[in-house]
Every structure is written in C-alpha cells, then in structure tokens.
Amino acid sequence: MCRQVFGFRLAMIALAAPAALLNAGPGLGVRLVGAAVVVTFMTSYVLFRDWERFGPLLLRHPTLLAADTLLASLLLVSAGPDTTLAYVSVCTPLLAGILYGWRGAAVFASAQSLILLLVHATLEGGSHIGPAERLLLPGICVITGAWGSTLRNLMLRFGTATQALAAVKARLAVTEAVGAERARLAREMHDSVAKTLHGVALAADGLAHLAGSADMDPARVRQQADLVSRAARRAAAESRELLADLRRESDPAHATDVLTELAARTADFTARTALPATYHRTGTDAGPPPLLPPAVARQLLTIATEAMENAHRHAAATHVDVRAGVDGDLLRISVHDDGRGLPPDTTLEHLRRSGHFGLVGMVERATSVGARIDIGRGGHPRGTEILVELPLAAVTLTPPTTP
Numbered sequence: 470m471c472r473q474v475f476g477f478r479l480a481m482i483a484l485a486a487p488a489a490l491l492n493a494g495p496g497l498g499v500r501l502v503g504a505a506v507v508v509t510f511m512t513s514y515v516l517f518r519d520w521e522r523f524g525p526l527l528l529r530h531p532t533l534l535a536a537d538t539l540l541a542s543l544l545l546v547s548a549g550p551d552t553t554l555a556y557v558s559v560c561t562p563l564l565a566g567i568l569y570g571w572r573g574a575a576v577f578a579s580a581q582s583l584i585l586l587l588v589h590a591t592l593e594g595g596s597h598i599g600p601a602e603r604l605l606l607p608g609i610c611v612i613t614g615a616w617g618s619t620l621r622n623l624m625l626r627f628g629t630a631t632q633a634l635a636a637v638k639a640r641l642a643v644t645e646a647v648g649a650e651r652a653r654l655a656r657e658m659h660d661s662v663a664k665t666l667h668g669v670a671l672a673a674d675g676l677a678h679l680a681g682s683a684d685m686d687p688a689r690v691r692q693q694a695d696l697v698s699r700a701a702r703r704a705a706a707e708s709r710e711l712l713a714d715l716r717r718e719s720d721p722a723h724a725t726d727v728l729t730e731l732a733a734r735t736a737d738f739t740a741r742t743a744l745p746a747t748y749h750r751t752g753t754d755a756g757p758p759p760l761l762p763p764a765v766a767r768q769l770l771t772i773a774t775e776a777m778e779n780a781h782r783h784a785a786a787t788h789v790d791v792r793a794g795v796d797g798d799l800l801r802i803s804v805h806d807d808g809r810g811l812p813p814d815t816t817l818e819h820l821r822r823s824g825h826f827g828l829v830g831m832v833e834r835a836t837s838v839g840a841r842i843d844i845g846r847g848g849h850p851r852g853t854e855i856l857v858e859l860p861l862a863a864v865t866l867t868p869p870t871t872p
Contacts, residue, residue, distance in 0.1 A: 470620065471524060471567060474560050475517040481557045485831040509557075512537055528568050534561065538581065538675050551835070558585060562610045566617020567624075578614030582607030612697065657741060669700040692713040699741075700852035728758040728793050731802065734774055735791045742781045745788050751775060752794025752801065765864050769802060772842070775827055776804035776855040784808025784853060798861050803847075810846060 486506045516523055527533050538561050543791040562580050562793035566574030585606045676693040679685060728750060735748040761769070773791065780786040793802045828844060835842035847854035 470624075471564060472520045473565055475513045475520070476555050478513040478560050479510065479517060481560075482506065482513065486510070499587050507819055509537060531565075531569060531573060534565060534568070534577065535580075537561075538584070543586055558606065558611050560614050562614030563617040566614045566619075567621050570621055571615075571618040574614035574618040578610045581610045585610070587828055594842035599700075625857075634751065648727075658849070669697060669704060671834070672697040672700055724760035725763055725770075726758045727761050727766050727769055727800070727802075730766070730770055731773055731791065731793050731800035734770060735777070738774070738789070739778045744781050744786065746777060746791060747789075748791045748793070750794050751792045751803075752796040754797070756795075759795060761800075761864055765838045765859075768838045769840070769859065770799075772831045772834050772855065772857055773802055773804050775831055776806075779827055780808055780853070786852065795861065800859045800861055802857045802859075804856060805847065805852055807849075807852040810851060810853050811844070 513744075516527065527668050538558075558581050562574055562578035565577035567575075672693060676690065676697055679690050679693055732748045732750075738744070739746045773793075777789055777791070780789050785808050786806035788807050791803070792805075792806045793800070795801075831844070832842055835857055838859065840857050843854070843856040845854065846852065846854060
C-alpha cells in the first residue's frame with residue numbers, strides 16, 4: 470500500500486514539476502526548486518521500487534518523512550496550491566498514519582494543514598480565495614491521516630489473525646501427520662507381524678497338542694515344529710523390514726520389480742497355506758516389468774498379500790487367482806478367490822467399527838500411493854476380487870543403463 474502511495478506521488482510530482490520550475494524565481498530560486506524536484510522525485514522512486522529495502526528505514530526515522538515534507542512544501546510554494554502538487558501534500562498524512570499510527574498521523578496532518586494554510590495566505594492573490602477553498606485541502610489531510618491510521622490498525626489485526634491461523638494450521642498439520650503415521654503403523658502391524666505371530670501361535674498350539682497326544686507321530690511333530698520355526702523367522706524378517714522401512718526414505722537406487730516379487734509371494738503363499746494360488750502375467754505391455762520406488766511397491770505387494778491371506782482365513786476358498794501386468798500406462802493387480810464372498814451390505818465404515826481393518830487398510834494403502842482400488846465380485850460369478858490400478862507415469866523409475 471505504501472508503494473502505491475509513492476507511485477501516486479511520482480505521477481503528481483512529474484505533472485507539477487514544469488509549473489514549479491516556470492513559477493520559480495530566476496537564479497537561486499530555479500536551482501532550489503529544481504533540486505527539490507529531483508530529490509522528491511528520486512526519493513519517491515526509490516521507495517516505490519525498493520520499499521522492502523528502504524521502507525524499514527523510513528519506519529525507524531520519522532525525520533526523513535519530515536524532511537521530505539519540507540521539500541514538497543518548497544515545490545508547493547513555487548508551483549502553487551492549485552496544481553497537482555497539492556495532492557502530494559495529501560499523501561504525507563496518509564503515509565504517516567500507515568507508518569506511525571494515530572500519533573504520527575496527527576502530527577503530520579497538523580503540520581501539512583498548517584503549511585497549506587500558510588501557502589494560501591502568502592501567495593499573491595490569496596485574498597481572493599474563499600475560506601472553503603482554503604480549508605478543503607487541510608481537511609482532506611486530516612481525513613487521510615485518520616484513514617491511514619485506521620488502515621494500519623486493520624492491517625495489524627489482519628496480520629495477527631493470519632499468524633494465529635498459520636499457527637493453528639501448523640498444529641493441525643502436525644496432528645494430521647502424527648495420526649497418519651499411527652494409522653500407517655497400525656496397517657503395517659496388522660498386515661504383517663500381527664498375522665504372522667498369530668500363525669506362530671496356532672502352529673505352537675498344534676505342536677503342543679501333538680506332543681501331548683498318546684499316539685504322537687514324530688514326523689508330524691517335526692513338520693509342525695518346522696512350521697513354527699519358519700513362521701517365527703518370517704515374523705522376525707517382517708519386523709526387520711518394517712523397522713527398516715520406518716528409517717529409510719524411498720531410494721531410486723533400490724527400485725522394486727513388483728511383478729517378479731508378486732510371483733514369488735504367490736508361490737510362498739501356496740507353500741505356507743496349501744491353498745492353491747496361481748500367478749499370471751497379463752496386460753498389453755510385453756516389455757520389461759516396471760520398477761517402482763520401494764515405498765510404492767511395498768504398499769501394492771502388501772495389498773496383494775493381504776487379499777490372499779483373507780481368502781485363506783475368511784473366504785473358505787479353494788483357489789486364488791493372482792493376475793498382474795501393465796496395460797497402457799496402468800499397472801493392474803488382481804487377486805480373486807472363489808470363496809463365499811463379501812456380504813451384500815458390507816461397507817468400510819461397518820468394517821472399521823467392527824474391528825476388521827484388513828479391507829480398510831487396503832483402501833488406505835492404495836490411496837496413499839495414488840492408486841484406485843475396487844473390492845467386490847468384479848466380473849466373476851462368485852468370490853471376491855481385489856483390483857488395484859496404479860498410473861505409472863508419476864511413480865515408474867527408469868532402469869539404469871549399463872555402459
């Protein structure tokens with residue numbers, strides 16, 4: 470706002486400078502008026518162009534505005550109060566109100582009004598000017614001074630409100646970040662370590678039952694003990710993977726081939742659960758598999774793994790069909806089982822309230838990486854299909870070229 474005031478001053482000084490020079494007395498008078506024109510014009514130009522740099526100097530030293538007022542008064546005496554320089558005098562109380570508050574506005578408005586009255590009184594022919602015309606500009610100076618002080622108060626209050634709003638937004642952002650991190654940790658624990666440890670507990674219960682039976686079969690005991698051992702090692706590996714994921718950022722140098730990893734997880738699922746699961750590479754793109762950042766790949770693989778585990782634990786399925794591939798610019802991953810399917814009235818809110826966070830976690834994971842997820846029967850006559858579609862343009866990493 471102060472820059473705009475100085476821009477207005479520049480225009481008014483430029484318009485009134487010729488009249489001031491023409492009306493100045495020869496010799497010393499012309500030099501003084503010319504110097505005043507140059508100083509006031511350059512001062513206004515500097516403050517207009519670099520207000521952020523020189524504005525604080527004017528704010529700390531009101532005497533600089535007082536000196537500028539005296540130079541402008543010299544021009545006003547030379548050019549006359551009926552020129553555009555009269556409007557320059559109106560700018561001074563406005564600036565004083567904005568910069569120094571109501572006290573500065575009162576001082577500079579009074580001084581500028583007194584200067585205008587003296588100019589009217591001392592100019593030749595001033596007696597022919599009516600009282601209303603003489604008091605018009607001084608009255609405007611008082612009004613602009615009050616207006617400047619009011620604007621200052623409004624801007625200070627707006628600045629205080631803006632700072633308070635920024636502080637509230639910062640606190641909300643921190644709270645949201647903490648909540649998102651807690652939700653992410655809950656998903657990771659639910660989808661990896663918690664389920665694996667539950668499997669360890671079930672296997673250990675089975676081992677205890679076999680060991681305590683009268684017709685204990687050593688081969689069955691060894692098989693169950695091996696299952697407990699493998700499940701415990703898997704839980705330890707998942708814990709290490711989770712801790713490593715919490716400590717590292719996505720590193721393009723460690724990109725993940727999602728399709729190959731998904732095929733390996735499908736085969737591991739069949740070996741662990743004895744539920745037949747087949748993997749098929751689909752899509753129209755027969756090129757090399759896409760390389761994704763570790764964070765994105767982890768979310769997609771966890772969704773697929775969770776879908777297979779749900780088919781084993783809850784769906785009473787006899788077969789799981791996993792399909793993945795690139796179709797155009799989309800990476801599609803589909804996990805379909807031939808189980809009982811979801812109840813018709815199932816909603817995410819109902820699942821969240823009842824404590825079933827598996828499907829809720831899938832949706833949250835897909836949303837976190839910008840993927841779209843569909844949960845339902847799809848085009849199949851029975852069962853459940855989890856379909857994830859991820860646009861590759863924003864996440865695919867370029868494979869490093871070998872020299």
